[in-house]
Amino acid sequence: MNQNACEIAAFLLCIAGWVLTTSTLPTEFWQVSTITDIVIVTANFYSNLWKMCVHDSTGVSDCKDFESLLALPVHIQVCRAFLITSVILCFLGVILALVGMKCTKIGGSDITKAKFAFTAGIHFIVGGLLSMSCFSLYANRITSEFYDAKFYQTKFELGAGLFIGWAGSLLCIVGGILYCIATSKVAFQKKRKGYINKGTAITNEIVTSTTQSKSKQFDRAAYI
Incomplete structure (x- = not known):
C-alpha cells in the first residue's frame, strides 16, 4: 500500500473513531440497571x-x-476529564491530518506535510488511549459493584455507550498507528539523508582544497 492510500485509510479510520467517541458524550446508556432476581x-x-x-x-x-x-x-470526574481531552486531541488531529495529507494542496513541502501527518497520528493515538482508559475505568466500576456481595444498592450492567466508545477508541488508535507508519520515513529519513549529503559535500570540498594546495606546492618545487 502506497503512502496516499495508507493516509486515506488512516484518515477514514480516525474520523470514524472520533465520531463514535464523540457520540458517546450525549449517549445516556453507559450503564443500565440489571433486572436479575427481580x-x-x-x-x-x-x-x-x-x-x-x-x-x-x-x-x-x-x-x-x-x-x-x-x-x-x-x-466520573476522571472519566469526564479523559473523554473531553480525548475529543479535543482528536479534533486537533483531524486538522493536522487535513494539512499533512499528500492529496491536499496546503502544508508546504512533502517533509513538512509528513511531519504534520505524523503529529496527527500521535494525537489520535493519545486521544484513543485516553478515551479507552475512560470507558475501561467506567466499566471496571460497574463490574466491581456488580460482583460485590456487600453492595446492596441498585446494580448496573454495561450499556451500549461503552461498547460504542471502545470501538471508536480502537479505530482512533489503529488509524493513528497507520499515520505514523505511513509518514515516518518521509518525515525523518529524508532529513537524515540531507545531513549525509551535506557532510559528503563538505568532505569533498576539504579533499579538493587539500589537493589544490598540494598541487600548488608541487608547482613551486618544480620551479625551484
Whole structure:
C-alpha cells in the first residue's frame, strides 16, 4: 500500500473513531440497571457521565443532571476529564491530518506535510488511549459493584455507550498507528539523508582544497 492510500485509510479510520467517541458524550446508556432476581420491574435506571435517568412501567422517562461537580464520584470526574481531552486531541488531529495529507494542496513541502501527518497520528493515538482508559475505568466500576456481595444498592450492567466508545477508541488508535507508519520515513529519513549529503559535500570540498594546495606546492618545487 502506497503512502496516499495508507493516509486515506488512516484518515477514514480516525474520523470514524472520533465520531463514535464523540457520540458517546450525549449517549445516556453507559450503564443500565440489571433486572436479575427481580420478579416485578417497576422502573429501569440508566445513566452516563452527566445525568441519571429513570424509565417507569408506564413508558415515561425522566432524567436529572448531576448538579454538583465536587459531589460526584472520583471515577466520573476522571472519566469526564479523559473523554473531553480525548475529543479535543482528536479534533486537533483531524486538522493536522487535513494539512499533512499528500492529496491536499496546503502544508508546504512533502517533509513538512509528513511531519504534520505524523503529529496527527500521535494525537489520535493519545486521544484513543485516553478515551479507552475512560470507558475501561467506567466499566471496571460497574463490574466491581456488580460482583460485590456487600453492595446492596441498585446494580448496573454495561450499556451500549461503552461498547460504542471502545470501538471508536480502537479505530482512533489503529488509524493513528497507520499515520505514523505511513509518514515516518518521509518525515525523518529524508532529513537524515540531507545531513549525509551535506557532510559528503563538505568532505569533498576539504579533499579538493587539500589537493589544490598540494598541487600548488608541487608547482613551486618544480620551479625551484
